[in-house]
Amino acid sequence: MSHQVPEDGTLLPLMEEFYTLQGEGYHTGKAAYFIRLGGCDIGCHWCDVKESWDAELHPLTATDRIVENASIYPAKTVVVTGGEPLIYNLDYLTQQLKNQGIKTHIETSGAYPLSGTWDWICLSPKKFKAPRPEILKVAGELKVIVFNKSDFKWAEDHAKLVGPDCKLYLQPEWSKASEITPLIIEYVKENPKWNISLQTHKYLNIP
Numbered sequence: 001m002s003h004q005v006p007e008d009g010t011l012l013p014l015m016e017e018f019y020t021l022q023g024e025g026y027h028t029g030k031a032a033y034f035i036r037l038g039g040c041d042i043g044c045h046w047c048d049v050k051e052s053w054d055a056e057l058h059p060l061t062a063t064d065r066i067v068e069n070a071s072i073y074p075a076k077t078v079v080v081t082g083g084e085p086l087i088y089n090l091d092y093l094t095q096q097l098k099n100q101g102i103k104t105h106i107e108t109s110g111a112y113p114l115s116g117t118w119d120w121i122c123l124s125p126k127k128f129k130a131p132r133p134e135i136l137k138v139a140g141e142l143k144v145i146v147f148n149k150s151d152f153k154w155a156e157d158h159a160k161l162v163g164p165d166c167k168l169y170l171q172p173e174w175s176k177a178s179e180i181t182p183l184i185i186e187y188v189k190e191n192p193k194w195n196i197s198l199q200t201h202k203y204l205n206i207p
């Protein structure tokens with residue numbers, strides 16, 4: 001599934017890029033430029049971006065061009081997502097974004113080595129490939145997708161592994177949101193260190 005992506009990160013398989021509002025987690029409601037990279041081998045059965053999995057479907061794009069596109073928007077925040085963006089070396093991308101005064105956020109499963117310099121790391125661990133300890137320690141938020149009841153225990157297991165200031169979020173898996181959301185509401189009321197995260201962009205019908 002891999003292009004010959006150069007290891008210096010000057011070309012990246014770009015699936016899409018768009019300016020919108022962050023829909024989920026700690027930065028919900030804030031404008032940001034999203035960069036979605038192709039390529040993921042984690043294999044979540046409920047994944048809502050399966051088109052991202054095969055990196056070869058997504059053109060290798062000059063990182064400089066991506067940064068140029070990001071820099072024209074008023075919100076100086078970029079969210080790098082995927083796919084699993086940490087499959088690639090993101091040092092060059094974040095360095096160039098920072099040179100433009102743009103804040104760097106990432107959404108990752110944490111299954112690959114950390115590269116890049118980040119203002120915010122949203123770690124959303126997946127059962128199918130465990131997150132790496134070095135990412136657990138530096139995550140700004142832990143966002144666990146709840147698909148069934150056993151995921152609460154799994155969420156607690158991961159909450160023990162993150163740093164003391166890490167924000168904790170439980171987010172209903174979209175296709176089961178009507179069933180799972182009430183369970184999360186009750187869980188958060190009982191365990192207030194957790195917050196609920198909703199995919200507000202889906203309710204708002206924006207990307």
Ligand code: SF4
Nearest residue numbers: 040042043044047083
């Ligand atoms: S890690 Fe993300 S992109 Fe990859 S399969 Fe899971 S939900 Fe989809």
